[in-house]
Amino acid sequence: MKINKIAYSPEHVARNHRIENRVNSAVRTFDKVMGRLGLGGRKGYYNDDTYEFEGGARDELRKKHYDKSLRLLWKAEEHADWSSFDDCTKEEQLLMSMAEKGLTRGEKTQRKRINSDEYKAFLNKTYTKEQKQAIVNVLSMIGHGEAYAWMVSCELLNEVRSTGGRAALTMQVMEEAKHFVVLRELIQAFEMPIPRLNAWEYVLLERTYKSKGLEKFFGMNVVVEGFALSIFGMMSTLPGLEILKLFHRDESRHTGLPHNYFAEFPMTAWERRNPLRAARRLSLVLPAIPVFFHIEADLAELGIDTFEFGGALARKVLKLADRVGFDVLVPTEPLAKLVNKGFNDYCKATRPGFVERNFMEAETTHGKEERAVEKEIFHLDDAPLAKKARVAAVA
Ligand SMILES: [Fe+2]
Numbered sequence: 001m002k003i004n005k006i007a008y009s010p011e012h013v014a015r016n017h018r019i020e021n022r023v024n025s026a027v028r029t030f031d032k033v034m035g036r037l038g039l040g041g042r043k044g045y046y047n048d049d050t051y052e053f054e055g056g057a058r059d060e061l062r063k064k065h066y067d068k069s070l071r072l073l074w075k076a077e078e079h080a081d082w083s084s085f086d087d088c089t090k091e092e093q094l095l096m097s098m099a100e101k102g103l104t105r106g107e108k109t110q111r112k113r114i115n116s117d118e119y120k121a122f123l124n125k126t127y128t129k130e131q132k133q134a135i136v137n138v139l140s141m142i143g144h145g146e147a148y149a150w151m152v153s154c155e156l157l158n159e160v161r162s163t164g165g166r167a168a169l170t171m172q173v174m175e176e177a178k179h180f181v182v183l184r185e186l187i188q189a190f191e192m193p194i195p196r197l198n199a200w201e202y203v204l205l206e207r208t209y210k211s212k213g214l215e216k217f218f219g220m221n222v223v224v225e226g227f228a229l230s231i232f233g234m235m236s237t238l239p240g241l242e243i244l245k246l247f248h249r250d251e252s253r254h255t256g257l258p259h260n261y262f263a264e265f266p267m268t269a270w271e272r273r274n275p276l277r278a279a280r281r282l283s284l285v286l287p288a289i290p291v292f293f294h295i296e297a298d299l300a301e302l303g304i305d306t307f308e309f310g311g312a313l314a315r316k317v318l319k320l321a322d323r324v325g326f327d328v329l330v331p332t333e334p335l336a337k338l339v340n341k342g343f344n345d346y347c348k349a350t351r352p353g354f355v356e357r358n359f360m361e362a363e364t365t366h367g368k369e370e371r372a373v374e375k376e377i378f379h380l381d382d383a384p385l386a387k388k389a390r391v392a393a394v395a
């Protein structure tokens with residue numbers, strides 16, 4: 001290639017480079033010393049010598065959580081055509097209209113593109129006011145949770161090591177942003193009052209956000225996102241809420257992230273079992289249990305027993321905590337039994353003719369795909385809770 005070079009003085013350039021070299025040695029040494037003394041030092045957790053973030057490339061993490069997310073990336077305009085989103089490219093819009101042309105008349109009626117007013121009319125025709133309010137009450141818990149997931153994943157992005165780890169968290173930040181804005185519009189379409197965070201969830205989310213370092217993985221990716229995954233799995237088969245399948249798919253990757261991350265950068269035995277940390281994890285989970293009592297009436301309106309939902313969720317989240325290696329001070333099996341006993345005692349006192357049962361065996365995720373995803377994430381075939389799963393995760 002012919003390029004007209006610009007004239008310069010090689011001596012001066014060499015001198016400039018020598019000066020840069022000395023300044024570089026000085027600032028790097030200063031930062032190293034300050035870092036060793038714990039007085040600051042380099043803030044960027046990045047190694048420009050190896051052209052990698054600290055922790056190396058870790059391509060597996062990138063492939064599982066960044067590349068895969070890009071492959072499964074969904075656009076709100078395509079899946080919630082009634083929404084105000086305008087996130088499809090011209091090519092994607094063309095593909096959508098071509099795909100629609102290939103549909104039979106019956107399929108076309110099913111896949112009729114609807115605007116926001118038509119969507120609202122559909123919701124009004126399908127649900128009673130009480131049902132709409134119940135859906136809004138339950139979904140808004142996750143809606144508020146998405147705001148925290150966005151904030152927490154932003155912070156975790158600067159806590160994880162390796163290029164693959166950062167790529168994975170970058171994608172989670174992007175997906176949480178999408179979840180927050182799309183879910184808000186979906187909830188607003190119901191045109192019912194949207195409640196604030198309930199106290200139990202507020203405490204859980206705030207304490208998760210305040211968790212130190214990678215402990216955020218426990219509060220957010222295991223507990224809160226396990227909760228969100230279960231809600232999406234429970235509601236994605238309701239008419240008009242099919243888009244929640246896509247949220248479910250994203251959340252399954254988020255709940256799988258701590259296990260994959262710690263496979264690359266294992267927690268030490270002390271980090272897993274440190275009694276103070278384990279007690280804090282337990283103290284994070286226990287105050288969240290009243291949530292199931294709080295949403296009892298809303299779930300009942302939708303034909304769902306809150307304790308079936310709570311039992312299924314507790315079983316899944318405790319299994320996931322075991323699998324990732326997060327100790328919660330007491331073995332998870334007796335903990336699950338204790339929660340089940342609490343649910344049963346309450347039902348005995350409040351439901352005439354109630355027959356004692358094991359809520360931990362319930363399943364409230366309905367969709368076939370969603371069940372398959374959860375089976376993989378939570379290792380639902382493994383039994384019993386505790387020990388076995390932990391041994392597998394550590395090995
Ligand atoms: Fe989310």
Ligand SMILES: [Fe+2]
Nearest residue numbers: 149225251254
């Ligand atoms: Fe998430």
